[in-house]
Amino acid sequence: MQLEKTLETLAQDAVRAATGLDVPPQLRPTADPAHGDYQVNAALSLAKELKKNPREIAGTIAEELRRVPAFCRVEVAGPGFVNLTLERAWLAEQLRRDVLDLEHDGIPQLSSKERIVVDFSSPNIAKQMHVGHLRSTILGDALIRILRALGHEVTGVNHIGDWGTQYGLLLTGMREFGDAAALSESPIAELERIYKAASQRAKEDEAFAERARAELAALQAGNEENLALWRRFVDTTRAELDRVYARLGVTFDSWRGESAYNDDLPGVVERAIGSGLAREDQGAIGVFWPEIEGAPDRLKKQAEPFLIRKKDGAFLYATTDLAALFYRDSVLGADEILYVVDARQANHFEQLFALGALLGVRAKPHHISFGTILDENGKPLKTRDGVAVTLSSLLDEAVARARSRIEEGIAEGKLRLDPSAIDDVAEAVGIGAVKYADLRQNRRSDYQFDWDKMVSFQGNAGPYLQYAYARVAAIFDKAGETIREPNHELDLGEEAAFELAKTLARFGEAVEAAGRTHQPHLLTDHLFALAKAFMSFYEACPILKAEGALQKSRLTLAALTARQLERGLGLLGIRAPARM
RNA sequence: GCGCUCGUAGCUCAGCUGGAUAGAGCAUCGGACUUCUAAUCCGACGGUCAGUGGUUCGAAUCCACUCGAGCGCGCCA
Numbered sequence: 001m002q003l004e005k006t007l008e009t010l011a012q013d014a015v016r017a018a019t020g021l022d023v024p025p026q027l028r029p030t031a032d033p034a035h036g037d038y039q040v041n042a043a044l045s046l047a048k049e050l051k052k053n054p055r056e057i058a059g060t061i062a063e064e065l066r067r068v069p070a071f072c073r074v075e076v077a078g079p080g081f082v083n084l085t086l087e088r089a090w091l092a093e094q095l096r097r098d099v100l101d102l103e104h105d106g107i108p109q110l111s112s113k114e115r116i117v118v119d120f121s122s123p124n125i126a127k128q129m130h131v132g133h134l135r136s137t138i139l140g141d142a143l144i145r146i147l148r149a150l151g152h153e154v155t156g157v158n159h160i161g162d163w164g165t166q167y168g169l170l171l172t173g174m175r176e177f178g179d180a181a182a183l184s185e186s187p188i189a190e191l192e193r194i195y196k197a198a199s200q201r202a203k204e205d206e207a208f209a210e211r212a213r214a215e216l217a218a219l220q221a222g223n224e225e226n227l228a229l230w231r232r233f234v235d236t237t238r239a240e241l242d243r244v245y246a247r248l249g250v251t252f253d254s255w256r257g258e259s260a261y262n263d264d265l266p267g268v269v270e271r272a273i274g275s276g277l278a279r280e281d282q283g284a285i286g287v288f289w290p291e292i293e294g295a296p297d298r299l300k301k302q303a304e305p306f307l308i309r310k311k312d313g314a315f316l317y318a319t320t321d322l323a324a325l326f327y328r329d330s331v332l333g334a335d336e337i338l339y340v341v342d343a344r345q346a347n348h349f350e351q352l353f354a355l356g357a358l359l360g361v362r363a364k365p366h367h368i369s370f371g372t373i374l375d376e377n378g379k380p381l382k383t384r385d386g387v388a389v390t391l392s393s394l395l396d397e398a399v400a401r402a403r404s405r406i407e408e409g410i411a412e413g414k415l416r417l418d419p420s421a422i423d424d425v426a427e428a429v430g431i432g433a434v435k436y437a438d439l440r441q442n443r444r445s446d447y448q449f450d451w452d453k454m455v456s457f458q459g460n461a462g463p464y465l466q467y468a469y470a471r472v473a474a475i476f477d478k479a480g481e482t483i484r485e486p487n488h489e490l491d492l493g494e495e496a497a498f499e500l501a502k503t504l505a506r507f508g509e510a511v512e513a514a515g516r517t518h519q520p521h522l523l524t525d526h527l528f529a530l531a532k533a534f535m536s537f538y539e540a541c542p543i544l545k546a547e548g549a550l551q552k553s554r555l556t557l558a559a560l561t562a563r564q565l566e567r568g569l570g571l572l573g574i575r576a577p578a579r580m
Numbered sequence: 581g582c583g584c585u586c587g588u589a590g591c592u593c594a595g596c597u598g599g600a601u602a603g604a605g606c607a608u609c610g611g612a613c614u615u616c617u618a619a620u621c622c623g624a625c626g627g628u629c630a631g632u633g634g635u636u637c638g639a640a641u642c643c644a645c646u647c648g649a650g651c652g653c654g655c656c657a
Contacts, residue, residue, distance in 0.1 A: 031602085031603090035600075044637080078599090124657085164656090283655085301583085305654060306654095343584085346584060346651090348657095369585095414618060442593080445585085460604070467617085474616065538616080
């Protein structure tokens with residue numbers, strides 16, 4: 001359920017009844033438990049408008065709130081706060097709806113469903129995926145899962161870099177010194193080798209460079225042989241990428257990449273020129289913002305144009321992006337388009353979106369920007385030799401560290417895990433830790449990657465949540481029930497049970513807020529609070545040793561916790577093993 | 581030069597539609613395992629919210645300036 005939203009509605013009704021004004025009630029959780037569970041602050045800001053003493057206004061609001069069964073205590077305090085204490089029986093009754101909601105576990109189903117396209121991951125063909133792709137991939141995947149859970153119709157697109165000038169070098173390089181066997185064996189490594197050698201050769205050997213340009217021109221003109229070889233590059237790379245995605249548990253609805261828009265590019269430029277927005281300058285074609293009526297203020301002051309065609313007639317990625325924007329708007333019929341891309345491209349997207357709007361694009365685009373992954377010294381994460389760390393080596397490292405911690409735990413008798421399950425659990429914990437470490441942080445800021453912190457497995461980290469789930473799952477193992485069975489009356493008399501219930505009752509709004517604001521860290525924050533509340537409950541309120549109605553109540557709270565943890569982790573793309 | 585993002589506890593970060601004594605994790609210190617799994621729990625310590633001024637009954641949050649950091653800025657993606 002959405003506890004705060006529910007209470008806010010009740011409070012707004014009370015404020016309206018008390019003052020005649022339909023204004024936000026300013027409901028907030030209290031900072032200090034001595035002030036109750038929630039407070040309504042509207043009286044303070046209404047004082048000026050109503051020309052009344054804020055305490056007096058608070059008094060009349062409190063009067064209304066005392067009639068609401070959700071609260072057992074309503075008090076005016078300080079300069080005009082209205083402090084509210086939840087009626088536990090009411091909360092128990094409300095939470096029962098979530099207990100019975102086996103389909104959604106309390107996640108609200110939005111009435112205004114939208115068609116959303118999410119553009120994420122987008123690696124280049126013929127290159128290893130590296131840490132630079134990590135955030136986009138797991139952030140995009142989590143957002144898709146969250147938005148779908150809320151009822152939106154979502155299409156995940158991998159806008160791969162499968163077209164461009166590098167293919168001239170690759171085609172020529174492959175023919176002159178490529179190794180067909182190596183290309184089949186480990187395609188990306190071979191393509192990277194070829195590309196490196198070819199670009200070096202092109203600098204030293206003008207004839208080679210000329211051949212590469214000719215092959216590129218032939219490819220773009222539709223030469224069959226070149227297209228076949230290019231397709232081989234794409235397909236073999238794709239197979240290798242698929243292995244990384246499978247490991248991450250990430251899937252796409254579409255792999256429509258740059259090459260798919262190739263034929264649209266001349267038309268896109270024509271359309272921009274025809275509308276009077278783009279013009280020629282020094283042989284190139286672009287949009288000069290100070291000249292554009294209706295352009296956003298900031299862009300009006302920008303001297304640099306948004307170029308969509310180079311002076312040699314070639315197109316740029318701005319052109320491709322514009323073509324993709326049109327396609328997603330008119331062909332896919334998107335209401336919203338999310339671009340999960342590095343913050344450094346903010347200016348590019350600002351211009352792309354502004355131009356799209358001026359050209360009549362109806363879909364609402366958002367740049368879901370995120371910061372750079374830094375090392376412990378605050379520099380962009382690289383290997384010792386200055387190369388970007390590959391994604392698979394990073395995952396290998398995480399899983400290896402998880403495995404050694406698991407083996408340690410088993411040796412110390414602290415973890416109970418069958419040896420045959422170690423591989424699987426290490427994979428789930430290691431990869432879950434990588435994902436959680438990223439998702440738990442506000443995506444806008446850069447984030448410092450720290451192996452020790454991430455794999456310390458203590459506190460606010462993925463394994464903590466997985467451990468909480470494994471603990472609760474073990475109870476149901478022993479009880480011989482599934483986490484979907486118990487649906488008994490709740491008794492929230494004990495503090496730990498009440499605290500847990502309050503957290504459980506906010507799961508729905510945590511998912512909703514994470515989706516609405518495209519910030520998965522709002523969900524990780526909530527899940528951590530939930531796991532923590534459960535751990536306290538677990539220590540304070542034994543379940544299997546309890547009896548009668550009390551045991552049933554505790555079992556039901558534990559069951560709902562397990563369901564929300566499993567589903568919540570699932571929305572982040574993190575597995576929850578039943579044993580660890 | 582123009583623009584964007586950001587400075588919160590020793591470290592890594594939440595909080596920023598303005599509300600009571602600024603939160604969490606890690607680290608440090610002290611307690612709790614013949615266990616429903618101690619990757620846990622309970623407690624303690626720790627902050628002039630970069631600085632200055634302003635708006636307000638009230639500012640970490642809004643505005644201005646200063647200092648400091650990162651990033652982006654015509655034919656790469």
